[in-house]
Amino acid sequence: MTSSLSGRHQDEQERVAVSNEEVVITAPQTADDTRWLITLWQEEWGGETMVSHGQVYGLADLQALVARCGHELVGAATYRIADTGCELMSINATRQGGGIGTKLLAAVEQAALSAGCHRVWLITSNDNLNALRFYQRRKYRMTAVYPGAIDAARQIKPTIPLVGDDGIEIHDEIELEKRLIEKGASV
Ligand SMILES: CC(C)(COP(=O)(O)OP(=O)(O)OC[C@H]1O[C@@H](n2cnc3c(N)ncnc32)[C@H](O)[C@@H]1OP(=O)(O)O)[C@@H](O)C(=O)NCCC(=O)NCCS
Numbered sequence: 577m578t579s580s581l582s583g584r585h586q587d588e589q590e591r592v593a594v595s596n597e598e599v600v601i602t603a604p605q606t607a608d609d610t611r612w613l614i615t616l617w618q619e620e621w622g623g624e625t626m627v628s629h630g631q632v633y634g635l636a637d638l639q640a641l642v643a644r645c646g647h648e649l650v651g652a653a654t655y656r657i658a659d660t661g662c663e664l665m666s667i668n669a670t671r672q673g674g675g676i677g678t679k680l681l682a683a684v685e686q687a688a689l690s691a692g693c694h695r696v697w698l699i700t701s702n703d704n705l706n707a708l709r710f711y712q713r714r715k716y717r718m719t720a721v722y723p724g725a726i727d728a729a730r731q732i733k734p735t736i737p738l739v740g741d742d743g744i745e746i747h748d749e750i751e752l753e754k755r756l757i758e759k760g761a762s763v
């Protein structure tokens with residue numbers, strides 16, 4: 577994951593709590609859900625691909641979850657499972673600060689556990705202080721920094737912005753992980 581395009585305006589966004597209606601997380605269910613996802617990815621990630629560690633992934637090829645509040649879609653996450661790791665590839669809440677992201681992340685972790693994963697990991701961009709806060713508050717730990725990795729990714733995906741949140745230049749990937757099953761523990 578890199579910085580979301582709209583994230584640049586995050587400071588200006590009102591932190592809107594989701595209404596009392598329950599947020600429900602499911603896999604996408606209809607053609608409308610799929611169309612909504614494609615629009616979200618275009619608007620938030622500058623296209624339907626994601627570059628992680630130099631690998632290009634089509635978001636539509638990944639496993640996805642959507643968050644629904646009443647009839648409205650209010651968030652989505654995509655992830656991929658390889659061996660005993662689950663990489664969170666994207667996560668978005670259309671109304672921030674209302675608990676949607678927390679629910680989506682918990683659902684990805686549950687899916688990872690069900691698939692036998694020991695950990696969920698992700699990359700974010702150096703400017704995304706909101707995401708760094710969000711994940712660390714949810715027990716994710718920084719495991720690596722890849723200086724210049726997003727500059728390299730930008731060669732592959734030119735829509736990655738040069739400047740991200742808070743006017744910070746985007747250059748580096750930061751990797752975080754949460755261990756679902758501690759090393760050495762029996763599964
Ligand atoms: C990162 C992101 C997905 C988090 O989603 P979110 O829905 O805003 O997250 P939450 O609302 O669950 O949690 C944020 C805070 O709101 C608070 N919150 C939760 N429920 C709430 C409610 N009903 N009312 C008010 N605040 C609430 C939480 O306590 C949390 O604070 P904390 O971290 O101190 O615990 C969202 O900010 C986003 O879409 N960012 C842009 C895309 C992006 O950068 N994705 C990550 C790339 S790596």
